Amino acid sequence: MLTRNSRKTEANGKMCNNTDYNVVLAGNPNVGKSTIFNALTGMKQHTGNWTGKTVEYAKGCTKIKDKSFSVVDLPGTYSMISFSPEEEVSRQFLVRDDIDCTVIVIDSSVLERNLSFTLQVLSVTKKAVLCLNLSDECCKNGFVIDEDELSLNLGIPVISTNATKKSDIEKIREKIYDVCTEKTKCFRVTRLYDGIDIFNKEKHKENTEFLAARSKEICSRCIKKCGENISEKTKKLDKILTSKITGIPIMILLLGLLFWITAVGANYPSRLLSELFEYIKVGLVYVFDFFNAPDFIKGFFINGIYTTLSWVVAVMLPPMAIFFPLFALIEDFGYLPRIAFNLDKFFSKCGAHGKQGLTMAMGIGCNACGVTGCRIIESPKERLIATVTNNFMPCNGRFPMLIALITIFFSGSACVFASSISIALILVLLILFAVMMTMFVSKILSVTLLSGERSAFALELPPYRKPRILKTIVSSFLDRTLFVLGRAVIVAIPAGALIWLLANIYIVDSSLLSYCTDFFDPFGRAIGLDGVIIMAFVLGFPANETVIPIIIMSYLSTGTLTDFASYEELFALLTQNGWTLTTAICTIVMCIFHFPCSTTCLTIKKETGSMGWTMFSIVMPTMIGIALCYLISHIM
Numbered sequence: 001m002l003t004r005n006s007r008k009t010e011a012n013g014k015m016c017n018n019t020d021y022n023v024v025l026a027g028n029p030n031v032g033k034s035t036i037f038n039a040l041t042g043m044k045q046h047t048g049n050w051t052g053k054t055v056e057y058a059k060g061c062t063k064i065k066d067k068s069f070s071v072v073d074l075p076g077t078y079s080m081i082s083f084s085p086e087e088e089v090s091r092q093f094l095v096r097d098d099i100d101c102t103v104i105v106i107d108s109s110v111l112e113r114n115l116s117f118t119l120q121v122l123s124v125t126k127k128a129v130l131c132l133n134l135s136d137e138c139c140k141n142g143f144v145i146d147e148d149e150l151s152l153n154l155g156i157p158v159i160s161t162n163a164t165k166k167s168d169i170e171k172i173r174e175k176i177y178d179v180c181t182e183k184t185k186c187f188r189v190t191r192l193y194d195g196i197d198i199f200n201k202e203k204h205k206e207n208t209e210f211l212a213a214r215s216k217e218i219c220s221r222c223i224k225k226c227g228e229n230i231s232e233k234t235k236k237l238d239k240i241l242t243s244k245i246t247g248i249p250i251m252i253l254l255l256g257l258l259f260w261i262t263a264v265g266a267n268y269p270s271r272l273l274s275e276l277f278e279y280i281k282v283g284l285v286y287v288f289d290f291f292n293a294p295d296f297i298k299g300f301f302i303n304g305i306y307t308t309l310s311w312v313v314a315v316m317l318p319p320m321a322i323f324f325p326l327f328a329l330i331e332d333f334g335y336l337p338r339i340a341f342n343l344d345k346f347f348s349k350c351g352a353h354g355k356q357g358l359t360m361a362m363g364i365g366c367n368a369c370g371v372t373g374c375r376i377i378e379s380p381k382e383r384l385i386a387t388v389t390n391n392f393m394p395c396n397g398r399f400p401m402l403i404a405l406i407t408i409f410f411s412g413s414a415c416v417f418a419s420s421i422s423i424a425l426i427l428v429l430l431i432l433f434a435v436m437m438t439m440f441v442s443k444i445l446s447v448t449l450l451s452g453e454r455s456a457f458a459l460e461l462p463p464y465r466k467p468r469i470l471k472t473i474v475s476s477f478l479d480r481t482l483f484v485l486g487r488a489v490i491v492a493i494p495a496g497a498l499i500w501l502l503a504n505i506y507i508v509d510s511s512l513l514s515y516c517t518d519f520f521d522p523f524g525r526a527i528g529l530d531g532v533i534i535m536a537f538v539l540g541f542p543a544n545e546t547v548i549p550i551i552i553m554s555y556l557s558t559g560t561l562t563d564f565a566s567y568e569e570l571f572a573l574l575t576q577n578g579w580t581l582t583t584a585i586c587t588i589v590m591c592i593f594h595f596p597c598s599t600t601c602l603t604i605k606k607e608t609g610s611m612g613w614t615m616f617s618i619v620m621p622t623m624i625g626i627a628l629c630y631l632i633s634h635i636m
């Protein structure tokens with residue numbers, strides 16, 4: 001899986017090879033498996049309040065007392081009789097005979113429904129621990145579960161946990177240790193199954209009813225009611241947030257608010273960072289002069305690598321550091337499934353699946369994650385539609401570029417407040433346009449290349465949860481913001497060096513860069529852009545973050561820009577090089593509608609297994625971008 005989650009294969013300083021025991025975490029979707037996994041192993045699996053975040057297993061390791069344990073986090077699954085690709089991943093793990101302990105994590109506030117899966121797991125292994133997770137919500141919902149009674153009925157240890165509490169994670173560690181080392185003995189309760197073959201797919205309906213009846217019977221013995229039920233709050237809030245009248249307007253307002261806070265908040269730190277980099281630049285120039293470095297070397301390091309790097313950090317870091325944590329808070333609150341719910345009727349009309357709303361929301365963070373996330377859509381055709389259109393959502397590599405161009409060409413007002421509102425408004429309109437384009441292309445695909453029956457939309461709306469504010473902000477900053485920034489920096493260094501070399505190596509009278517930009521220029525001008533912009537998009541294929549710095553560097557080889565991260569200077573540089581309002585609009589359009597970055601292309605190839613669909617995902621948005629730019633440049 002090409003997400004930030006799996007880059008770490010080591011946890012707690014020990015490699016996962018040759019561990020004493022193998023532990024696997026399994027359960028229904030959105031019950032807290034990855035939260036427990038992260039707490040056990042110190043890893044950074046994606047967590048959030050909606051179903052289907054984990055779509056491929058993740059592995060980490062931990063030490064408990066004197067023993068080492070490899071721990072696997074599985075995708076959420078409702079049944080071991082698998083239907084979707086991620087359920088198949090889980091099933092294959094659960095039937096392995098080298099698993100020493102299966103930790104079944106369940107949402108204790110909906111015990112009865114979760115027990116069917118528990119019974120299926122216990123039919124293949126008796127070495128298990130049952131975690132009655134989200135126990136805090138269970139209490140709030142007005143009932144308690146008798147752990148001892150449940151343990152007797154199932155034959156395995158049962159513990160109530162709140163995965164966000166350290167002390168409860170310790171309880172889980174203890175139980176895992178006890179079961180693996182056989183300090184606690186599990187026993188098989190044969191009467192649970194009465195000799196039925198629960199994996200017989202032909203008897204699926206019959207078996208489901210059988211397991212449901214068993215679960216009901218066990219629950220009646222173990223659940224004790226007490227106090228008021230507060231899931232009413234969720235119902236009340238849903239009446240507003242998913243209502244036909246207020247649902248969509250609130251969604252758009254929230255998106256606008258998110259962009260507004262990002263635009264306003266990013267402004268000041270961007271400026272501060274830019275000033276800081278200017279100071280450092282002065283120091284660097286002094287050092288190079290002190291050692292009498294040749295101009296070529298000085299230019300290569302300072303104007304080439306350092307300038308690009310500074311732009312990427314000063315302009316990208318602040319918006320990402322604000323946008324990602326805010327987005328993570330909304331995700332933790334449980335709003336994303338409501339977006340999917342609100343958009344379902346539109347997607348349904350377009351022959352696509354409602355869950356595409358979720359994968360699109362993930363695409364705003366990173367298209368590669370959005371594409372992998374499409375696995376939550378069961379139907380292969382609808383999954384393919386969502387996969388090839390995910391790139392229409394501008395990822396965080398493209399957002400800073402959009403914000404910069406909108407700020408310098410459209411915000412215009414002297415009043416900071418009015419200007420930030422107009423930036424947010426334009427961004428919202430752009431996203432709405434991208435969503436409409438996604439639906440339009442989905443519709444065309446659903447009646448042509450990917451026609452067929454539309455599958456039913458079933459997505460669980462989880463209860464709203466109070467987000468863990470500090471933890472979410474810190475972890476999304478460290479895991480998402482710094483990860484994306486790190487990737488951008490890694491690409492920016494060679495990109496800066498390459499552009500500087502191209503701009504400063506001359507053949508006859510022209511630099512290599514001029515030859516390249518001259519080559520693209522006629523095509524660029526025909527669609528309202530120029531050779532430099534086209535080249536920047538082409539060279540930005542490894543990471544979109546580098547498009548604007550490449551444009552700056554290319555123009556810089558003829559102009560002079562002192563304060564590279566200042567919007568006024570940038571505006572001056574662009575207009576000196578022939579940019580008009582039309583150029584800005586066409587560049588913005590091209591930024592949204594062009595081929596996906598290399599990481600996303602690789603992910604599409606991996607997910608679809610088809611070179612043809614990968615090529616389609618590259619050519620289709622690029623053709624749309626070219627057509628739109630052509631139209632705009634000829635109309636304006």
Ligand SMILES: Nc1nc2c(ncn2[C@@H]2O[C@H](COP(=O)(O)OP(=O)(O)OP(=O)(O)O)[C@@H](O)[C@H]2O)c(=O)[nH]1
Nearest residue numbers: 029030031032033034035047052053054076162163
């Ligand atoms: N209040 C509360 N929230 C919890 C608890 N455990 C997990 N959460 C939250 O529940 C949400 C879901 O947790 P995840 O760990 O992502 O769930 P998951 O089972 O891995 O989900 P999938 O990968 O989608 O199947 C997150 O927002 C967690 O912060 C708990 O015990 N109490």
Ligand SMILES: [Mg+2]
Nearest residue numbers: 033034053054
């Ligand atoms: Mg998970």
